[in-house]
Amino acid sequence: MRRWLLTAVLILTIVDCFGQTKRYDTDFFVSQRDFLVAVPLEVERGQFYITLDFNGRSCRFKLDTGASQGVLYDDVQLPGVTTLGTIESEDAAGHVRQMKTVQLPPFRLGPLTISGYKVQRMRRQIIRKGEDGIIGFALFNKGIAARIDSREHQLTLTDRRDHYAYTPGEALKYQLRKHVPYIKISPFAGVEDEVLFDTGSPLPYAINANKFTQIQSQHPEVASQIEGTTYGSHAMGHFGSERSGRITLLALQRLLWGTFAFHEVHCTTVNGGSHIGAPLLDYGAVVINPFRRQLVFQPYDGMASVTVANRLHDIVIVERSGRAMIGMVRQDSKAWQAGFRSNSIIQSVNGQPLTFEQFLRYRWVRNQEYLFTLRLSQGVTTTLRAFWPLQYNQD
Numbered sequence: 001m002r003r004w005l006l007t008a009v010l011i012l013t014i015v016d017c018f019g020q021t022k023r024y025d026t027d028f029f030v031s032q033r034d035f036l037v038a039v040p041l042e043v044e045r046g047q048f049y050i051t052l053d054f055n056g057r058s059c060r061f062k063l064d065t066g067a068s069q070g071v072l073y074d075d076v077q078l079p080g081v082t083t084l085g086t087i088e089s090e091d092a093a094g095h096v097r098q099m100k101t102v103q104l105p106p107f108r109l110g111p112l113t114i115s116g117y118k119v120q121r122m123r124r125q126i127i128r129k130g131e132d133g134i135i136g137f138a139l140f141n142k143g144i145a146a147r148i149d150s151r152e153h154q155l156t157l158t159d160r161r162d163h164y165a166y167t168p169g170e171a172l173k174y175q176l177r178k179h180v181p182y183i184k185i186s187p188f189a190g191v192e193d194e195v196l197f198d199t200g201s202p203l204p205y206a207i208n209a210n211k212f213t214q215i216q217s218q219h220p221e222v223a224s225q226i227e228g229t230t231y232g233s234h235a236m237g238h239f240g241s242e243r244s245g246r247i248t249l250l251a252l253q254r255l256l257w258g259t260f261a262f263h264e265v266h267c268t269t270v271n272g273g274s275h276i277g278a279p280l281l282d283y284g285a286v287v288i289n290p291f292r293r294q295l296v297f298q299p300y301d302g303m304a305s306v307t308v309a310n311r312l313h314d315i316v317i318v319e320r321s322g323r324a325m326i327g328m329v330r331q332d333s334k335a336w337q338a339g340f341r342s343n344s345i346i347q348s349v350n351g352q353p354l355t356f357e358q359f360l361r362y363r364w365v366r367n368q369e370y371l372f373t374l375r376l377s378q379g380v381t382t383t384l385r386a387f388w389p390l391q392y393n394q395d
Contacts, residue, residue, distance in 0.1 A: 031113035039110035066198030067136030068179035080105030201277030232342030
């Protein structure tokens with residue numbers, strides 16, 4: 001079967017197994033040309049998954065446009081994986097690590113066979129049954145246009161340059177920053193924010209804290225959209241949680257994607273970069289058109305706006321040195337009243353020591369009271385009793 005090489009746009013530097021630095025491209029091959037195919041898209045806990053077939057073995061990969069190439073978790077063993085070397089990688093929280101770069105064996109995505117696809121090999125932060133890795137924006141950036149439709153649970157792929165040239169919807173040009181797509185949206189009247197389009201994020205929108213401080217100084221009227229403030233860390237990248245800092249809780253009157261308005265969007269500031277995430281795809285499909293460098297939002301109901309009215313989590317759990325840490329607590333919440341505070345490490349539950357992964361997989365009984373042993377940020381150990389689960393974020 002003849003294979004077709006997609007256009008190279010991404011060149012990276014690796015250190016090979018002999019310690020030599022060299023450049024490599026992220027070309028991959030597709031078995032067909034002039035294709036238009038639809039493959040199933042699973043939606044689970046607000047995240048998108050596609051199934052890749054490796055010589056009869058099905059693997060489930062998260063579709064994450066916030067990742068450049070992708071990831072194969074190091075506990076997933078696939079015959080034919082080729083190690084290329086190491087690369088310096090930065091995650092969404094700003095942490096930098098040296099990571100292995102590997103080439104996957106050929107795999108099938110629907111009727112397409114893809115070979116030569118490169119990803120990073122890394123330890124997973126959260127154990128999730130049935131998640132073997134991540135497919136990043138390189139799948140599209142290399143010349144495959146796509147339509148992500150969470151309502152129909154369908155991912156449509158095509159290499160036809162004109163297929164989405166005149167597609168209806170609200171089109172925004174994207175720019176590549178570190179090989180992932182950034183667009184300009186408007187969170188406040190008269191304000192633009194360049195944000196990462198990140199389907200791997202569980203947040204509808206998050207704005208960089210320094211950016212918000214700057215906006216507030218120039219537009220004092222945005223203070224009316226502040227719900228409160230707290231301290232801690234909210235977001236997690238591949239290598240850990242973001243640094244702690246002041247967090248502002250916001251209730252946006254409207255968030256504009258072009259002229260399309262998302263009303264009543266509850267969100268927070270983060271110490272990492274601004275981004276919009278997977279929840280916005282509950283309200284419309286998104287077309288990724290690499291030939292025109294466009295992202296097109298297509299509202300499902302054809303209207304010009306939608307009311308989101310989401311609710312922020314009362315408490316956020318993040319990872320710190322392998323342990324579960326209280327990342328953020330709303331000061332008007334049940335979690336705050338129970339005694340949980342930001343930057344406290346959860347050492348044990350009912351006397352049982354738990355790692356971060358064990359905490360997330362713990363079999364909680366709703367409305368049952370538990371004894372928590374916490375190490376506070378000052379190094380003091382304390383215990384408290386609380387009903388669990390409270391509303392918290394496992395992402």
